[in-house]
Amino acid sequence: MKPKPRINIIMWRFMGSRLTSSTRCMSTSTKALCRFGWWDRVSPAAKDPITGVTEAFLADTNPHKINLGVGAYRDDEGKPVVLQCVRNAEAKIAGCDFINVGRESNATAVGSKLVEESVKLAYGKDANVVKEGTFAGLQALSGTGACRLFAEFQRRFHPESPIYFPDPTWSNHPNIWRDAQVPVRTFQYYHPVSKGLNFAALMDDIKNAPDASFFLLHPCAHNPTGVDPTAEQWREISYQFKVKSHFPFFDVAYQGFASGDLDMDAQAIRIFLEDGHLIGCAQSFAKNMGLYGHRVGCLSVLCADAKQAVAVQSQLQQIARAMYSNPPIHGLLLVSTILSDPETKALWVKEVKVMANRIQQMRSTLRESLEKLASPLNWEHITNQVGMFCFSGLTADQVDRLVREFHIYLTRDGRMSMAGVTTSNVSYLANAIHEVTRYN
Numbered sequence: 001m002k003p004k005p006r007i008n009i010i011m012w013r014f015m016g017s018r019l020t021s022s023t024r025c026m027s028t029s030t031k032a033l034c035r036f037g038w039w040d041r042v043s044p045a046a047k048d049p050i051t052g053v054t055e056a057f058l059a060d061t062n063p064h065k066i067n068l069g070v071g072a073y074r075d076d077e078g079k080p081v082v083l084q085c086v087r088n089a090e091a092k093i094a095g096c097d098f099i100n101v102g103r104e105s106n107a108t109a110v111g112s113k114l115v116e117e118s119v120k121l122a123y124g125k126d127a128n129v130v131k132e133g134t135f136a137g138l139q140a141l142s143g144t145g146a147c148r149l150f151a152e153f154q155r156r157f158h159p160e161s162p163i164y165f166p167d168p169t170w171s172n173h174p175n176i177w178r179d180a181q182v183p184v185r186t187f188q189y190y191h192p193v194s195k196g197l198n199f200a201a202l203m204d205d206i207k208n209a210p211d212a213s214f215f216l217l218h219p220c221a222h223n224p225t226g227v228d229p230t231a232e233q234w235r236e237i238s239y240q241f242k243v244k245s246h247f248p249f250f251d252v253a254y255q256g257f258a259s260g261d262l263d264m265d266a267q268a269i270r271i272f273l274e275d276g277h278l279i280g281c282a283q284s285f286a287k288n289m290g291l292y293g294h295r296v297g298c299l300s301v302l303c304a305d306a307k308q309a310v311a312v313q314s315q316l317q318q319i320a321r322a323m324y325s326n327p328p329i330h331g332l333l334l335v336s337t338i339l340s341d342p343e344t345k346a347l348w349v350k351e352v353k354v355m356a357n358r359i360q361q362m363r364s365t366l367r368e369s370l371e372k373l374a375s376p377l378n379w380e381h382i383t384n385q386v387g388m389f390c391f392s393g394l395t396a397d398q399v400d401r402l403v404r405e406f407h408i409y410l411t412r413d414g415r416m417s418m419a420g421v422t423t424s425n426v427s428y429l430a431n432a433i434h435e436v437t438r439y440n
């Protein structure tokens, strides 16, 4: 009997590059190596509820189809928008050596400028923390990246502490904190009957959580409900956070979209600041500058003093360094140019208002259209809710009918991205909603 050829792994790797495909895997031992089931236990991940809607929408060829899934701004023709302030900033930075040379020291300088301007936007340009620099801040890969950095930081220094999310919240929040090994909890937020805030239940959950818990708060234009506390309610929440020594982490993905005014939309953060909280804040420029693909954001963490800020900053930098080192510089330059150049910033402020107003207008028109159809249901919440989303109250079955019969796409929780509603599709949408709800 012929002895079986024996080769070791190094030999196999060496030979592998020299063998033709027909001679590879011929001997028993090499066959075993070929077949080693590295990924046999991997099954397909669940589809993301939001990106799954976009995929289904793109695959539909019906001319009347409407995408109310992803929260991305569209103009009244349903087209994505490049803001004029972004075009102006592009022109200003064209040919800039920072982009072409891309040295690390330059990236750091641009990053610092972005952080400096972002914190002014969140906390107010005259805020003491901004003037005194008692914060740690880092440019981040948009809002998701800022949340992820903070989740890692939280686990590093408070490994036992869970984070509390509003129920419901953006569907990616639990993924982000779970992947960082942080236990996830919820607090009551939305009232399905009133389609507004369940303030009493929210306050109860804040009071009943263990002292010094982490809470994620949406300061404006809550995703997915469009339901925000009033200024007075924020004051009460802030007060209770002090009593319980909770940590407020604000996720600011839609500044400007709730009221059309950037300062007004930061009022929750400013109320907590006045009350002396140390705050964490994730900011995204994806929506309010229309820079979705550029992935520009900022994470800031307020600290007790400058020494603490240096320590926190160094830890955040270390976490980012191990994850992705530095974010791409182009988007950073765009945002820091828009925020630091007074003329470009003034234009941006106006353009944010235009986007917010268009969405507000579509809310009013959709509600009016449903009322004109003599819908038996109350649609006041369409105009009471604010920002990019309307939590319509449609059931999963009704959403399925909208998709199947009318080619209108939204997530099965009934969230509608109002940015997908236009002057030309609003009456088709109202009719479809009326059809699927009239006999309920």
Ligand code: IK2
Pocket: 050, 069, 070, 071, 072, 141, 142, 143, 144, 145, 170, 218, 223, 251, 252, 253, 284, 285, 286, 287, 292, 297
């Ligand atoms: N935080 C919140 C509350 C968000 O809504 C988002 C983006 N939402 O995604 C679109 C959708 O829900 O349809 C983010 C953070 C992250 O934003 P980004 O990473 O794009 O800046």
